[in-house]
Amino acid sequence: MPPNERLRLCLEQSGHTVASLAEQVHTDPKTVARWISTGRVPHRRNAHAVARTLGVDVHELWPSLEQRRENGTGAEQDLKSVHLQRSEVPIEQWRTMFAAATRSIDILVYAALFLHEQIPGWNDLLREKAENGVRVRVLIGDPGCEAVRVRGEEENFGHGIQSRCHLAAMHYRPLAIVPGAAVRVHSTTLYNSLYRADNHMYVNTHLYGVNAYGNPLLRLERITRRGLFDAYAASMEAVWNDARPLEG
Secondary structure, three states, X not given: OOOOHHHHHHHHHHOOOHHHHHHHOOOXXXXXXXXXXXXXXOOHHHHXXXXXXXXXXXXXXXXXXXXXXXXXXXXXXXXXXXXOOHHHOOHHHHHHHHHOOOOEEEEEOOOOOXXXXXOOOHHHHHHHHHHOOOEEEEEEEOOOOHXXXXXXXXXXXXXXXXXXXXXXXXXXXXXXXOOOEEEEEEOXXXXXXXXXXXXXXXXXXXXXOOOHHHOOEEEEEOOOOOOHHHHHHHHHHHHHHHOEEOOO
């Protein structure tokens, strides 16, 4: 294959070197050099990381990726990893994802008390983000609604989930008065718990009768329009629009 002259030119115009670009996308400088000299097309994740770093459209650098996207559904491009259980993901990874947010944080759960219990200063992190211009939105379950009651029965947890929803409300009330942050209460059947920070998202699926921590977890990154990421994001918007503000 011929050299990728477009990539070479964009690299020069950006002020990056082969070494600095490699550092930004977490790969070896020899690999970046081969992308230029041999015209080799990198894995899609690396290609998008390069494009973001250089400030160009990924398909300007590798037009063949556009053809591959048109031939596929696009859904698989947003899926980065699958975990058998939510508990497999170290809590520090959760904190890192939210701490890196620069535009928005969205959370759709019934309670998700593990965030307060395992991330020191969880409310402080969200407050600081809101004060720095990040839109923070949290949706928690209404402890008195039918959906929460049924979930407790399905998981043989009795009133446990209702109690955890009450506790989540207590935790989040101080955040609800912070400018830039909003907390709402919903009464929907929760098919998935969603945790979003900018273009990154964890989707905690729910299996019948299994507690959330033991259910599969999908890690998504928004790569395509109207893909898997956008589908889950749209579902949260629908719940948000029907929810009511958390009372003081």
